[in-house]
Amino acid sequence: xxxxxxxxxxxxxxxxxxxxxxxxxxxxxxxxxxxxxxxxxxxxxxxxxxxxxxxxxxxxxxxxxxxxxxxxxxxxxxxxxxxxxxxxxxxxxxxxxxxxxxxxxxxxxxxxxxxxxxxxxxxxxxxxxxxxxxxxxxxxxxxxxxxxxxxxxxxxxxxxxxxxxxxxxxxxxxxxxxxxxxxxxxxxxxxxxxxxxxxxxxxxxx
Amino acid sequence: xxxxxxxxxxxxxxxxxxxxxxxxxxxxxxxxxxxxxxxxxxxxxxxxxxxxxxxxxxxxxxxxxxxxxxxxxxx
Numbered sequence: 007x008x009x010x011x012x013x014x015x016x017x018x019x020x021x022x023x024x025x026x027x028x029x030x031x032x033x034x035x036x037x038x039x040x041x042x043x044x045x046x047x048x049x050x051x052x053x054x055x056x057x058x059x060x061x062x063x064x065x066x067x068x069x070x071x072x073x074x075x076x077x078x079x080x081x082x083x084x085x086x087x088x089x090x091x092x093x094x095x096x097x098x099x100x101x102x103x104x105x106x107x108x109x110x111x112x113x114x115x116x117x118x119x120x121x122x123x124x125x126x127x128x129x130x131x132x133x134x135x136x137x138x139x140x141x142x143x144x145x146x147x148x149x150x151x152x153x154x155x156x157x158x159x160x161x162x163x164x165x166x167x168x169x170x171x172x173x174x175x176x177x178x179x180x181x182x183x184x185x186x187x188x189x190x191x192x193x194x195x196x197x198x199x200x201x202x203x204x205x206x207x208x209x210x211x212x
Numbered sequence: 213x214x215x216x217x218x219x220x221x222x223x224x225x226x227x228x229x230x231x232x233x234x235x236x237x238x239x240x241x242x243x244x245x246x247x248x249x250x251x252x253x254x255x256x257x258x259x260x261x262x263x264x265x266x267x268x269x270x271x272x273x274x275x276x277x278x279x280x281x282x283x284x285x286x287x
Contacts, residue, residue, distance in 0.1 A: 072223050079216040080274045109273050117269035124263060125223045 009060040017042060017055045024059035030129075034067055036060045064129040066095050069138050072125045073097060076118065082107065090136075097122075099142040108142050112149060115140055116177060150183050157187035160209050161194045170210040175200070181207050213282055216274055217244050220267055225252035241281035244271070248286075256286060 010027055014020030021037055028035065036059070043055030066088070077084050084101035099107060108115045119140040126138055139146075160171050173184065184207045185196050195212050198205050214235040222228040230249035235242055248256055257264045268284050275282040 075219045075223070076216065076270070079219040080270075081277075106273055106276065109269070114269055114273040117266035120266045121220060121224075121263070121270070124258070 009058060011040070011056065011058050013054040013056050015043070015052075015055065017057060020055045020057040021059060024057065028059070028061055030061065030064060030132075033071060034062055034064050034129075036062060061132065064132045065126045065136055065138075066090075068129055069095060069097070069122050069126040072122055073118075073140075076121075080107075092136075094137050094139050096139040096141060099140065104142040104145075108145050112145060112177075115142055115145065149180070153180060153183045154187040157184045157196075157209070161188055161191055164194050164209050164211060168211060170208055172199075173207045173209070175204045175206050178202075178205075181205065184209075213242055213271060213274060213278070213280075214244050216271060217246055217267065217284060220270070221246055221248060221256055224255045224263065225249065226255070227252055241283060242275070243283045243285060246284060246286050253286070 010024045012020045012023040012027075014023055017039055020043075021032075021035075025032060025035065038058040038060070039055070040058055041053065041056040043053045045052050070088070073086065082101065082103040084099050084103055084107065086097045086099045089096040089098060106114070107118065109117075119138065122140065123138050127135060141147075160173070164171055176184070181198055185198075188194060188196050188209065193212055194209055196207055196209050198207050200206050214233045218231060218233045221231045221233070225231060225248050227249040230247075230252070232247040234245040234247070236245070246256065255263070256267070258266075264284075264286060271282050271284055
């Protein structure tokens with residue numbers, strides 16, 4: 007059910023019928039008017055309006071609209087580009103205020119990413135869900151590199167001192183980066199301890 | 213600031229028209245009261261308060277720009 011053809015007394019009425027059937031707001035569809043309808047020849051016969059209403063990519067559209075609204079409400083000077091893969095929709099945020107939107111250790115970016123996924127997942131029933139990822143000024147890539155370097159450095163220290171090291175609390179994604187960085191390490195192993203949001207990675211000798 | 217909370221809340225709930233936001237301005241802090249339809253409470257709080265926490269984090273970032281302390285209360 008990606009497109010519907012509906013008729014009505016007016017174009018507006020026909021569009022509204024389609025929106026009701028789709029169950030989405032007006033900004034989630036594109037409308038093509040097939041027949042304006044109205045009064046026919048000499049106003050004797052009134053013709054029905056006919057419209058074709060096509061559902062947009064609702065996951066992407068709802069995420070895009072939500073992001074724009076939040077950026078406007080925060081009065082930030084930020085634009086974004088969209089990169090799509092089979093499983094993800096990635097928004098790359100740019101502009102002079104991105105630092106503010108990243109926040110301390112990315113906590114603001116993670117919060118916004120979480121909210122945008124909650125908002126977009128309302129439309130899960132319409133198409134296969136694709137996870138939404140937010141990045142800003144290459145933050146995610148840089149953070150991954152920093153964490154990988156940190157993991158290697160700490161693994162060396164664990165080998166030297168023969169004592170386990172407990173890292174600071176991290177998000178699931180950041181912990182995953184640490185685990186991955188050391189998964190093939192010959193002498194140390196990693197595991198997590200504690201409850202969210204204070205769950206931490208431990209690096210220990212094997 | 214209230215505008216931001218309103219924007220986020222409206223996008224989360226099923227009854228956006230029932231969303232009400234009230235700002236109480238103090239000397240150094242602002243209290244933002246968020247009210248939604250009773251059946252939408254879960255939508256703005258989330259499992260273990262995760263959604264409410266994310267809203268507060270975003271508001272905190274916006275408040276940084278205005279150098280004020282902001283408290284978001286869901287009532």
